[in-house]
Amino acid sequence: MQRVVVVGGTHGNELGGIYLCRKWTPAPRYWQNYPFAVETYLANPKAIDLNQRYVDQDLNRSFRSADLANPDLSSYEAQRARLIASDLAGADFIVDLHNTTSNMGLSLIFSGTDSFGDPLIRQLCAHLVQSEPLVHVYHMPVPAEINPYLPSLGQRELTLEVGPMAHGTLRADLFFKTEKLVQTLLDYLADWARGEAHTYQGELTIYSHVQSLDFPRDANGDLAGMVHPHLYGRDYKAIRNGHPLFVTFEGRELLYQGSEEVYPVFIDEQAYYEKHYALSLTRKVQIPI
Amino acid sequence: MQRVVVVGGTHGNELGGIYLCRKWTPAPRYWQNYPFAVETYLANPKAIDLNQRYVDQDLNRSFRSADLANPDLSSYEAQRARLIASDLAGADFIVDLHNTTSNMGLSLIFSGTDSFGDPLIRQLCAHLVQSEPLVHVYHMPVPAEINPYLPSLGQRELTLEVGPMAHGTLRADLFFKTEKLVQTLLDYLADWARGEAHTYQGELTIYSHVQSLDFPRDANGDLAGMVHPHLYGRDYKAIRNGHPLFVTFEGRELLYQGSEEVYPVFIDEQAYYEKHYALSLTRKVQIPI
Numbered sequence: 001m002q003r004v005v006v007v008g009g010t011h012g013n014e015l016g017g018i019y020l021c022r023k024w025t026p027a028p029r030y031w032q033n034y035p036f037a038v039e040t041y042l043a044n045p046k047a048i049d050l051n052q053r054y055v056d057q058d059l060n061r062s063f064r065s066a067d068l069a070n071p072d073l074s075s076y077e078a079q080r081a082r083l084i085a086s087d088l089a090g091a092d093f094i095v096d097l098h099n100t101t102s103n104m105g106l107s108l109i110f111s112g113t114d115s116f117g118d119p120l121i122r123q124l125c126a127h128l129v130q131s132e133p134l135v136h137v138y139h140m141p142v143p144a145e146i147n148p149y150l151p152s153l154g155q156r157e158l159t160l161e162v163g164p165m166a167h168g169t170l171r172a173d174l175f176f177k178t179e180k181l182v183q184t185l186l187d188y189l190a191d192w193a194r195g196e197a198h199t200y201q202g203e204l205t206i207y208s209h210v211q212s213l214d215f216p217r218d219a220n221g222d223l224a225g226m227v228h229p230h231l232y233g234r235d236y237k238a239i240r241n242g243h244p245l246f247v248t249f250e251g252r253e254l255l256y257q258g259s260e261e262v263y264p265v266f267i268d269e270q271a272y273y274e275k276h277y278a279l280s281l282t283r284k285v286q287i288p289i
Numbered sequence: 290m291q292r293v294v295v296v297g298g299t300h301g302n303e304l305g306g307i308y309l310c311r312k313w314t315p316a317p318r319y320w321q322n323y324p325f326a327v328e329t330y331l332a333n334p335k336a337i338d339l340n341q342r343y344v345d346q347d348l349n350r351s352f353r354s355a356d357l358a359n360p361d362l363s364s365y366e367a368q369r370a371r372l373i374a375s376d377l378a379g380a381d382f383i384v385d386l387h388n389t390t391s392n393m394g395l396s397l398i399f400s401g402t403d404s405f406g407d408p409l410i411r412q413l414c415a416h417l418v419q420s421e422p423l424v425h426v427y428h429m430p431v432p433a434e435i436n437p438y439l440p441s442l443g444q445r446e447l448t449l450e451v452g453p454m455a456h457g458t459l460r461a462d463l464f465f466k467t468e469k470l471v472q473t474l475l476d477y478l479a480d481w482a483r484g485e486a487h488t489y490q491g492e493l494t495i496y497s498h499v500q501s502l503d504f505p506r507d508a509n510g511d512l513a514g515m516v517h518p519h520l521y522g523r524d525y526k527a528i529r530n531g532h533p534l535f536v537t538f539e540g541r542e543l544l545y546q547g548s549e550e551v552y553p554v555f556i557d558e559q560a561y562y563e564k565h566y567a568l569s570l571t572r573k574v575q576i577p578i
Contacts, residue, residue: 019512019538023538023539051562051563101455101458166390166455166456166559167455167559168559168560168562169390169557169559169562170512170515170516170557171515171516171518171521171557172514172515172516172517172518172521172536173518173521175515175538176540223308223459225461226459226460226461226464227459227460227461228461229460229461229462232460232461232462247461249308249312249464250312251465268458268459268460270455270456270457270458273340273457273458274340
């Protein structure tokens with residue numbers, strides 16, 4: 001492991017990662033003790049200046065191999081993605097810092113189909129989970145050839161989703177918890193690279209993506225309802241058959257119907273309204289560390 | 290009282306008022322029993338379509354008399370303000386529905402210098418405060434000739450600020466509480482107009498604007514800190530000399546210094562970052578109803 005990159009501002013209005021990357025520039029002195037180089041990288045400067053998620057299109061859906069290889073794609077983010085792919089080529093580990101309006105705490109998100117076939121990822125997750133109670137591991141696998149996410153450029157990748165925090169704002173408690181978690185992560189990678197890492201036994205809990213659900217909509221496709229108050233803010237809390245999911249503007253309740261216990265995540269994330277996702281459902285899985 | 294107007298979408302990403310106004314179109318049948326006409330009005334359709342606060346400039350700062358009289362102002366919102374001033378001319382009561390990322394509950398905001406010289410306003414506030422524990426009355430007076438707010442177009446005006454709710458999202462609990470409060474308000478106005486309103490005695494608590502505070506900033510004017518975790522979300526809670534206000538990115542605490550007990554409001558409102566307001570301080574005042 002030679003090159004670790006910590007990315008902020010992939011979405012220009014997610015201020016936690018942006019201000020942490022700025023705080024880490026120039027790099028903190030103690031980073032010099034690591035057996036690898038650590039860089040910070042602000043991914044979408046124009047969106048950051050505008051305090052918007054993106055300029056033309058979502059940068060964090062712009063990294064499919066075919067898109068990177070297509071010079072005809074001319075949106076700001078398509079061009080930017082090609083530059084980033086060049087800048088970050090050869091990175092051994094990319095950590096991409098995000099914020100969410102959902103109550104996701106400090107979520108470690110992995111998009112590789114075989115992320116947990118990697119002993120380092122399993123051990124790192126075990127280490128981070130025990131370091132901070134707000135940490136959860138969310139696995140949302142996408143085949144490599146169509147993976148659209150920025151950190152998939154790295155040999156290894158991690159998206160850190162921190163919330164609840166309204167886009168365009170900062171929350172001090174989450175800012176400092178994020179800083180501390182990234183520090184814990186880098187320290188563990190350094191120990192691993194030196195062959196000195198503490199190794200964990202037992203099982204790791206992973207929330208594995210099942211499906212995303214849209215809001216109720218009317219015949220025109222407009223919103224017809226909202227997340228139910230009994231679900232709002234309850235990311236990673238189990239729901240069973242009959243649990244309320246939505247309430248329409250008229251007050252009618254829509255319930256979860258399914259025989260399986262599931263764990264909702266990204267409940268009411270602001271940026272997913274336009275993607276027609278009200279929340280995602282996950283399955284809780286135990287894997288050997 | 291002949292014409293009451295309920296306005297939504299003065300800011301295009303404050304979804305509560307927008308979807309309530311849509312729900313109330315066509316007008317609910319029971320509104321026909323009122324001794325006055327009630328209309329809904331979506332103020333900034335282009336910003337609503339874009340799901341943005343505004344297109345060119347903040348519409349809710351575009352209603353100064355001099356600006357309305359100036360045909361050379363050509364921004365979308367300046368033009369829209371002139372149209373709205375024409376549409377709403379002669380309205381007896383304007384209720385403007387807003388949302389905020391701050392924990393403002395259901396705040397009744399009045400911008401007239403003599404709002405509480407009006408017995409109806411005092412009685413209405415007393416009625417609404419006792420109807421719902423999240424209701425607070427915030428007085429932020431601006432001289433009429435430079436009042437930039439939309440509802441100042443009415444003979445009487447009220448801004449209803451509801452939060453916490455991330456812009457571009459809906460919260461069901463607050464949506465239905467807002468609906469109920471507007472209903473309670475209209476019922477009271479109807480009773481008042483018929484001479485049948487319950488009248489209140491005693492005192493009314495008002496939070497009276499003192500000043501707004503900016504975030505800590507560095508030499509370049511960039512953010513250097515955040516709202517302190519001990520203040521975050523504590524709108525309308527008293528603070529005294531020495532209470533933490535901010536924490537810098539480096540972890541240094543900045544404290545409130547003042548001999549007077551004050552009550553912060555609009556703590557960490559997303560849209561006020563660009564206005565350089567981190568929060569406002571108010572004074573708690575009791576007035577005879």
